[in-house]
Amino acid sequence: MADGRAPAAGPVCCADEGRQFLSPTWRHPPSPDQARAFIRANTRPVLLPDLPVRIFQADALTPLWEATETDLARASIDPPFWAFPWAGGQALARYVSEHAASFAGRRVLDLASGSGLVAIAAALAGAGDVAANDIDPMSEAAVWLNAELNGVTIRFIPGNLLEGEAPEADIILAADVFYEQGPAARFRAFLERAHASGVQVFAGDPGRTYFPRDTFRQVAEYAVHTTTEIENHPIRTARVWTL
Secondary structure (H helix, E strand, O other): OOOOOOOOOOOEEOOOOOOEEOOOOOOOOOOHHHHHHHHHHHOEEEEOOOOOOEEEEOOOOOHHHHOOHHHHHHOOOOOOHHHOOOHHHHHHHHHHHHOHHHHOOOEEEEEOOOOOHHHHHHHHOOOOEEEEEEOOHHHHHHHHHHHHHOOOOOEEEEOOOOOOOOOOOOEEEEEOOOOOHHHHHHHHHHHHHHHHOOOEEEEEEOOOOOOOOOOOEEEEEEEEEOOOOOOOOOEEEEEEEEO
16 A cells, blocks of 8 residues: 555445445455455446346445545555446447347457456357456456356456557457546557457447547447446447447
C-alpha cells in the first residue's frame, strides 16, 4: 500500500448507509480462491437487460457498491472494473449475440475483459475457443465465476498483451478500452497490428473521448441500460465498430 500499512483486518465499512464489505487480509494479488470469495461476498448475480447473460455485479443491493477508493485501497483491491456491465461491453455483447453465426466455431479473444461479459456472449454464440485477457487478477476470478454462472468455458490470459503480437485468434473483441489518451493509443496500435495480420476486430464504445473514429467503421448502435454511478445517464447510446 502507498502509506506502507497492511490491509485492515476484519470488514471495512462502506460509505453512507453503514453496509460493510469483506476486507480480506491477503497480500496483493489474492489467490484465486480468495478473489472468488471476495466477489461472491460483495456482488450478486444479475441478469443483464436484453442479453442472455448473468454476471456477478455490484449494485445498490451489494456492499461493494458504496465502497470508497480508501476502502478499496485498505483491502488491496484495484478499482473494480470487473464488477460492472459497462456500456460498450453491453453493446458488443448484444452484437455478438445477434450475429452468432459469425462467431460460431471461431477463435475469439476478449481484450481487457473485466467481468468477462463479452467473452461469455461469444461462448454462448458458439465460438470454438474463447480467451479473456485482463491485467487485473480480480478479473480472472470474475471471469471464472461468471463463466461458471452461464455454463460456458473461457480461458484466461493474464497480463498486458498490447506491446507484442496478438495471440492466435480469428476475432478480437475490445469494449470500453478508449477511455484515456495513452491507453487508447496503445489499444489502437495493437488492434491495427492484429487486423493487418488477418484478425477481425470489433470494438464497443459509448462515445469515449479518445475513440479513434477515423480508424473504425460503425456496424451497430444500441441503447443500453447503465447507471449514473458509473456513467452520466441511466441509458446510453453505445456503438459497435469494426476495422
